[in-house]
Amino acid sequence: MPFNTQDTASATGTVFLVGAGPGDPDLLTVKALKLIQQADCLVYDRLVSDEIVALADPAAEKIFVGKKDGYHSLPQNQINQLLIDLASSGKKVVRLKGGDPYIFGRGGEEAEQISAAGIRFQVIPGITAxxxxxxxxxxxxxxxxxxxxxxxxxxxxxxxxxxxxxxxxxxxxxxxxxxxxxxxxxxxxxxxxxxxxxxxxxxxxxxxxxxxxxxxxxxxxxxxxxxxxxxxxxxxxxxxxxxxxxxxxxxxxxxxxxxxxxxxxxxxxxxxxxxx
Ligand SMILES: C[S@@+](CC[C@H](N)C(=O)[O-])C[C@H]1O[C@@H](n2cnc3c(N)ncnc32)[C@H](O)[C@@H]1O
Missing domain, CATH: 3.30.950.10 (Tetrapyrrole methylase, C-terminal domain)
Incomplete structure (x- = not known):
């Protein structure tokens, strides 16, 4: 269930598919920064830098799902389910992806599954690599x-x-x-x-x-x-x-x-x- 609103601060039980840009934290969009700071839960992968993850509220849950140094990433279907479960429990979930979520980021697949589960979601573009x-x-x-x-x-x-x-x-x-x-x-x-x-x-x-x-x-x-x-x-x-x-x-x-x-x-x- 896609939605479009400027009032992202009041939305809950929602997944935000957020582009984290190519690496430099200063290349985040203002909207991405606001959402990262307001998230109850951050689900991020390998291309998202530590500096960007550190912008989140220290109390926010941070879940790494990417592949790094031989550790296997969570399979895509499990990531989809994780996002659905977290949002279903009323959380504001920020799914952070390197670059832009819709450019070689599997954002389309995640959006399809989240939408099929009846969860509200919004896509925030990022600067692609x-x-x-x-x-x-x-x-x-x-x-x-x-x-x-x-x-x-x-x-x-x-x-x-x-x-x-x-x-x-x-x-x-x-x-x-x-x-x-x-x-x-x-x-x-x-x-x-x-x-x-x-x-x-x-x-x-x-x-x-x-x-x-x-x-x-x-x-x-x-x-x-x-x-x-x-x-x-x-x-x-x-x-x-x-x-x-x-x-x-x-x-x-x-x-x-x-x-x-x-x-x-x-x-x-x-x-x-x-x-x-
Ligand atoms: C799975 S794709 C993700 C692309 C991402 N969604 C985007 O819009 O940039 C990963 C590939 O993006 C490229 N990439 C991402 N960040 C990069 C960076 N900071 N420098 C060079 N290449 C990068 C590399 O080719 C890498 O193999």
Whole structure:
């Protein structure tokens, strides 16, 4: 049962599906902050930073349901049931999710189950990782001289494969943003080149975007996988592909680890590496 009201403070027995943004607590929306502070119960996952959880009332119940360091996350159906049970007992439940709940956040599935159980719910959008990483690294996702559209794509392999229309993804004039794509970076690069993307198309990885632990690595479709392995990038990382990535050199101020990787070699070999 969706509802829309500005008076979120008086609602009880409700689930708020709240986007926590990409990491930096200052990127929470005002509405998200108010709801976190007023929640009886916070149900949050791995991508929600400790600083954001700490904004809740110390007396509020805090339930971690994400996967971290080998601990398995609660299965999705149990998370859905938990939200329904907590709200049914009259609590104001804030279900905090990294980024935006409706962008690769399984917010749609949770909303369907909560709604089917007759529980009131409201969705509060958050800054998605693509927007956060873009701003934090000086890579505009669209730009009239580079990209007229941007696509948010899952890089998560289903049965070992990515079922995308690679012909469409390889077209010029667009920016591709892959979420959850670190393990399939090699497949993504190879498929795009196979379907006509130039091998020297700029590509970037952003790890822990917008946080103090942010990392940036640029390259091209042909070398980004190798550079990623050399620099040991880890999750959560976002892949941005398109000529907009070249703008990071002028619009960004975050250090690009590609330069560090290259510095260790002779001048001649550095030129080779830059050209690969
Ligand atoms: C399950 S998806 C959740 C996306 C989220 N709902 C959003 O809107 O940003 C997780 C993926 O988001 C990306 N991601 C989330 N936060 C990130 C961050 N701070 N820096 C880089 N990538 C991030 C990574 O690709 C990660 O594998």
């Amino acid at each position: 693509a927007a956060g990483c873009s701003a934090a690294t000086g890579i505009p996702l669209t730009h009239r001289d580079h990209a007229q559209s941007v696509k948010f794509i899952t890089g998560h392999l289903k049965q070992g494969d990515l079922k995308h229309d690679w012909h469409i993804l390889a077209q010029p004039g667009q920016t591709l943003v892959f979420y959850m794509g670190l393990n399939s970076l090699g497949t993504i690069s190879a498929k795009l080149i196979e379907h006509g993307c130039p091998p020297d198309m700029p590509a970037a990885l952003v790890q822990n975007g917008t946080t103090v632990n942010q990392r940036l690595l640029t390259g091209t479709l042909s070398n980004i996988e190798l550079r990623c392995k050399q620099a040991e990038f880890a999750s959560p990382s976002l892949i941005i592909i398109g000529s907009v990535v070249s703008l990071a050199q002028t619009l960004g101020s975050w250090p690009d680890e590609a330069e560090t990787l290259i510095q260790g070699f002779s001048e001649e070999f550095q030129q080779v590496l830059r050209a690969v």
